[in-house]
Amino acid sequence: MSEHTDVTVTWRGLWDETASVIGDRQHARWMCETASSTDPGEFLAGLHQTPMTRMVSHLDAMVARYQTGEPLQYVLGSWSFRRLDLNVDKRVLIPRPETELVAEVAIGLARAIDDERTVVDLGTGSGAIGLACADELPLDGTTVWLTDASSDALDVARANLAGVGRAARNVRVALGNWFAALPDDLEADVIVSNPPYVAVGSVDLEANVGEWEPKGALFAGADGLNDYRVIVPGAIDYLRPDGWLVLEIGYDQGPAVSALFKQQGYRKIEVRRDFAKLDRIVLAKRPA
Numbered sequence: 001m002s003e004h005t006d007v008t009v010t011w012r013g014l015w016d017e018t019a020s021v022i023g024d025r026q027h028a029r030w031m032c033e034t035a036s037s038t039d040p041g042e043f044l045a046g047l048h049q050t051p052m053t054r055m056v057s058h059l060d061a062m063v064a065r066y067q068t069g070e071p072l073q074y075v076l077g078s079w080s081f082r083r084l085d086l087n088v089d090k091r092v093l094i095p096r097p098e099t100e101l102v103a104e105v106a107i108g109l110a111r112a113i114d115d116e117r118t119v120v121d122l123g124t125g126s127g128a129i130g131l132a133c134a135d136e137l138p139l140d141g142t143t144v145w146l147t148d149a150s151s152d153a154l155d156v157a158r159a160n161l162a163g164v165g166r167a168a169r170n171v172r173v174a175l176g177n178w179f180a181a182l183p184d185d186l187e188a189d190v191i192v193s194n195p196p197y198v199a200v201g202s203v204d205l206e207a208n209v210g211e212w213e214p215k216g217a218l219f220a221g222a223d224g225l226n227d228y229r230v231i232v233p234g235a236i237d238y239l240r241p242d243g244w245l246v247l248e249i250g251y252d253q254g255p256a257v258s259a260l261f262k263q264q265g266y267r268k269i270e271v272r273r274d275f276a277k278l279d280r281i282v283l284a285k286r287p288a
Contacts, residue, residue, distance in 0.1 A: 011036060012047040014059060021063060027072055034076050035059035071212055081128045083135055084163050091152040092126040093217045098274045099194050102248045102281055103132040105272065106192040109244045109283075113189050116141040120186070120238065122178055122193035122231065124148050125217060127157030129192055134167040142167075145188075147174045147181035150216065178227075179234045187240045193231055194248040199224035204250075225256055232260045239286040246283045254279035 011032060018028035033043045035058040036051060051059075065075045073079040073094045078087050081095040082103060088094055110117045110133060117137065121130030124146040134144040148154050154173055161168045174181040198205050198218045210218070220226040228247065235245045245266070249257050254271040261269045265287035274280035 095128040103129045120145040120188045120191045127160045135164045149177040192246040195227040196220040251278035
């Protein structure tokens with residue numbers, strides 16, 4: 001597509017040709033919108049316009065990356081999550097619809113708390129869950145902690161802070177492995193996490209995911225439970241007496257993660273399902 005610098009070329013023509021090259025018209029449209037720096041409405045209204053050379057070069061580069069198998073979200077450089085548009089690249093996991101449900105549960109639990117509320121997003125990655133909490137919870141009385149053991153991931157999360165506007169003032173960012181990132185005296189109303197939960201060697205993991213997304217955010221030992229074994233007991237020391245722990249899980253991990261909660265004496269343990277009716281979330285109250 002690098003030959004399309006002719007002044008007669010329009011965005012409509014580039015969209016058609018990009019779709020022909022990559023074989024997906026919707027993905028082609030998103031690439032063209034990104035290259036043109038327009039929103040969907042503006043893009044459609046300007047299909048007759050001639051793109052600038054730098055825009056065509058940007059589109060060419062995206063198509064080349066896409067053709068190598070790089071995920072669309074990384075190619076575009078951003079992806080939507082609930083009400084936010086998040087910067088994403090190979091330093092962080094791609095936000096997924098199932099994780100939006102995890103955020104929804106955490107937001108609902110935190111919203112039910114009067115006056116002041118503290119939410120901790122452990123292993124935040126791009127900041128998706130924690131920033132959604134900051135964005136949707138009341139501006140006054142809310143504190144949200146974003147933690148990660150990866151400084152690269154936290155750089156992405158910090159870049160996404162601007163997307164929550166004034167609520168960014170309620171967000172604290174801390175580097176460290178799980179609870180080591182938090183002040184010793186912190187008391188949270190809700191701790192939420194989408195930790196690594198893929199078993200090493202799992203045949204269920206899509207090849208494209210394993211190739212492109214950060215392995216440290218995917219794999220958690222031979223059974224995929226290593227990080228749950230740290231988070232479930234560790235959260236007890238950082239939750240208020242009626243605080244909640246909310247965890248995203250793999251589709252077949254409901255019984256195993258629920259058992260970890262039971263071993264630690266958590267109350268009101270519940271497994272919730274995702275859009276595909278698969279187990280996806282385990283939540284429970286701190287032990288009495």
